[in-house]
Amino acid sequence: MKNIFSNSYLKTMIRLIKIDFRKYFYSRSFWILTSLYLLLIVLVFAGSQGFMNKITENAGKNSPISIPSFSLYSFPYVWHNLAFLAGFFKIFPALIVVIFVTNEFSYKTIRQNVMSGMSRNEFLLSKVLFVFIFSLISTVVLFFSALILGWTHTNPITASLVYDKMVFVPAYFLELFTFSMLAMMIAFLVKKQGLSIGMLALYYYVIEPLVAYKLPDEISQYLPVKAMGHLIDIPNSSLMKLFGVNFRDYVSAQDVLLCLFYSFVFIGVVYFFLKHSDI
Amino acid sequence: MDTEILEIQGLSKSYGHLKALDSLSLKVERGNIFGFLGPNGSGKTTTLGILLDIILKDSGTYKWFGEAPSSQIRKKIGALLEQPLFYPYLSAVQNLKIIADIRGVPYSEIENVLKLVELEGRKKGKFKTYSLGMKQRLAIAAAMLGNPEVLILDEPTNGLDPRGIADIRDLIIRIASTGITIILASHLLDEVEKVCSHVVVLDHGGKLFSGSVDEVLSGTASFELAADDMELLEKTLSFEPWVTKMAKEGQILKVHLTNDRSASQLNKFLSQKGVYLTHLTVRNKTLEKYFLELLSENHDPTN
Numbered sequence: 001m002k003n004i005f006s007n008s009y010l011k012t013m014i015r016l017i018k019i020d021f022r023k024y025f026y027s028r029s030f031w032i033l034t035s036l037y038l039l040l041i042v043l044v045f046a047g048s049q050g051f052m053n054k055i056t057e058n059a060g061k062n063s064p065i066s067i068p069s070f071s072l073y074s075f076p077y078v079w080h081n082l083a084f085l086a087g088f089f090k091i092f093p094a095l096i097v098v099i100f101v102t103n104e105f106s107y108k109t110i111r112q113n114v115m116s117g118m119s120r121n122e123f124l125l126s127k128v129l130f131v132f133i134f135s136l137i138s139t140v141v142l143f144f145s146a147l148i149l150g151w152t153h154t155n156p157i158t159a160s161l162v163y164d165k166m167v168f169v170p171a172y173f174l175e176l177f178t179f180s181m182l183a184m185m186i187a188f189l190v191k192k193q194g195l196s197i198g199m200l201a202l203y204y205y206v207i208e209p210l211v212a213y214k215l216p217d218e219i220s221q222y223l224p225v226k227a228m229g230h231l232i233d234i235p236n237s238s239l240m241k242l243f244g245v246n247f248r249d250y251v252s253a254q255d256v257l258l259c260l261f262y263s264f265v266f267i268g269v270v271y272f273f274l275k276h277s278d279i
Numbered sequence: 280m281d282t283e284i285l286e287i288q289g290l291s292k293s294y295g296h297l298k299a300l301d302s303l304s305l306k307v308e309r310g311n312i313f314g315f316l317g318p319n320g321s322g323k324t325t326t327l328g329i330l331l332d333i334i335l336k337d338s339g340t341y342k343w344f345g346e347a348p349s350s351q352i353r354k355k356i357g358a359l360l361e362q363p364l365f366y367p368y369l370s371a372v373q374n375l376k377i378i379a380d381i382r383g384v385p386y387s388e389i390e391n392v393l394k395l396v397e398l399e400g401r402k403k404g405k406f407k408t409y410s411l412g413m414k415q416r417l418a419i420a421a422a423m424l425g426n427p428e429v430l431i432l433d434e435p436t437n438g439l440d441p442r443g444i445a446d447i448r449d450l451i452i453r454i455a456s457t458g459i460t461i462i463l464a465s466h467l468l469d470e471v472e473k474v475c476s477h478v479v480v481l482d483h484g485g486k487l488f489s490g491s492v493d494e495v496l497s498g499t500a501s502f503e504l505a506a507d508d509m510e511l512l513e514k515t516l517s518f519e520p521w522v523t524k525m526a527k528e529g530q531i532l533k534v535h536l537t538n539d540r541s542a543s544q545l546n547k548f549l550s551q552k553g554v555y556l557t558h559l560t561v562r563n564k565t566l567e568k569y570f571l572e573l574l575s576e577n578h579d580p581t582n
């Protein structure tokens with residue numbers, strides 16, 4: 001019985017990653033979008049403290065109570081804060097996934113790939129692997145940004161402070177991966193670039209929020225977008241504590257399971273679709 | 280079986296109410312240059328699409344090299360289906376590298392296939408800058424990567440000018456001479472006649488005819504005759520059993536003879552009978568004629 005990490009599975013995966021990567025390496029739009037995205041999140045990471053300082057400064061001028069300034073970057077809160085901020089930009093990776101999957105349909109290169117000897121499942125796997133790696137790279141950027149910012153803004157630094165709440169980093173990976181899987185599924189089903197982007201936006205901003213509004217909370221918490229957003233809840237700050245507002249500062253197992261479940265479902269839908277249609 | 284490259288049994292496919300393929304069965308042997316003929320919508324492209332796992336069949340089976348179909352087997356089959364499909368922002372070499380990786384073929388082969396189709400000079404340019412003829416040639420180059428045993432070409436001369444068509448024809452003949460089995464779907468009957476060894480004629484998803492091209496072409500030849508004394512000519516010929524058909528068209532008498540009569544034999548016979556020809560033309564059966572006859576028979580409500 002072959003182990004999932006056995007040589008031949010690994011070789012296949014590396015081969016598929018290599019093939020897929022060729023499609024992006026020489027694409028100008030890929031590099032522009034990717035660099036823009038990574039640059040943007042790093043800038044946001046670096047600039048958010050300054051932004052927050054401005055706000056508390058201004059608020060402080062007008063309020064009777066003194067508003068404490070707080071550091072976004074101190075361990076252990078930096079993990080949560082940056083992961084939360086990065087979550088706003090998951091639209092970039094999703095966009096990249098949509099563009100490159102729908103391209104395979106517009107250029108009909110999915111047909112060419114399959115005719116040349118790739119199975120439909122291998123094609124799907126190559127896209128899932130691409131998303132996995134892309135999400136991994138984003139997460140690594142998050143990790144090092146938080147590490148560096150945390151290191152320079154925490155005094156004193158203890159090991160336990162650093163490791164505490166690091167769980168938000170893999171949580172971010174899961175959020176990105178799941179959302180990209182949703183985008184990938186829509187791209188495979190709709191096949192056209194503009195329409196896919198529209199459907200993704202429609203679902204994210206309109207359909208699910210509407211459904212969530214109509215359903216009671218106990219049920220709506222199981223919806224995919226909600227689960228993804230809920231993975232990393234709004235981080236607490238001393239400001240909010242002042243007002244008695246307390247958001248979750250941990251990652252709930254339910255949300256993790258839901259995201260894993262939905263990723264599975266999205267991939268499964270594409271698998272089923274590929275098995276039963278002409279391409 | 281080593282000689283049977285492809286076997287199709289009872290293949291059917293419908294698109295909604297439209298029955299594109301109706302229980303098609305046929306065999307292709309190694310080394311054949313097999314022509315798929317048929318009007319638009321007859322099921323040629325659907326059949327080829329099913330064989331390449333692009334289109335899903337409703338029922339029936341097919342086997343490549345005697346084995347059940349799989350993506351591994353497709354690595355030994357090269358195909359150009361309807362249009363050349365490539366990434367427009369990549370160059371010929373970059374596009375071919377992707378295909379080479381899929382097929383498990385070393386990159387050194389890329390030079391060879393580009394040479395074969397004479398595209399070496401433009402290999403670094405982006406695909407979107409290529410002319411249609413170049414795109415078709417690149418598609419054939421891609422199909423030839425990895426030394427396939429079968430080459431499937433669906434309308435490879437689509438949209439090409441006469442020079443392009445001749446180039447592709449030469450290329451096909453060159454490739455065929457290396458022993459590769461070729462399946463060629465085409466409208467251009469005279470091209471098929473020049474190049475193919477066997478043909479299958481499809482119409483409305485069904486098989487009208489399957490056999491060798493020689494079978495089709497050797498058949499009765501027809502002759503156009505004229506003589507000073509037309510009446511004597513007609514009379515002389517009408518008594519002979521080896522004259523199967525006779526029709527007068529203006530000043531010309533068209534006759535069909537059985538297989539074994541040649542023009543010189545006919546000439547000799549007539550002169551012995553005192554009929555001297557002023558006009559003798561041999562009209563060989565063409566695939567086109569046969570094809571059109573076949574199709575009109577198929578559509579004839581009295582049939």
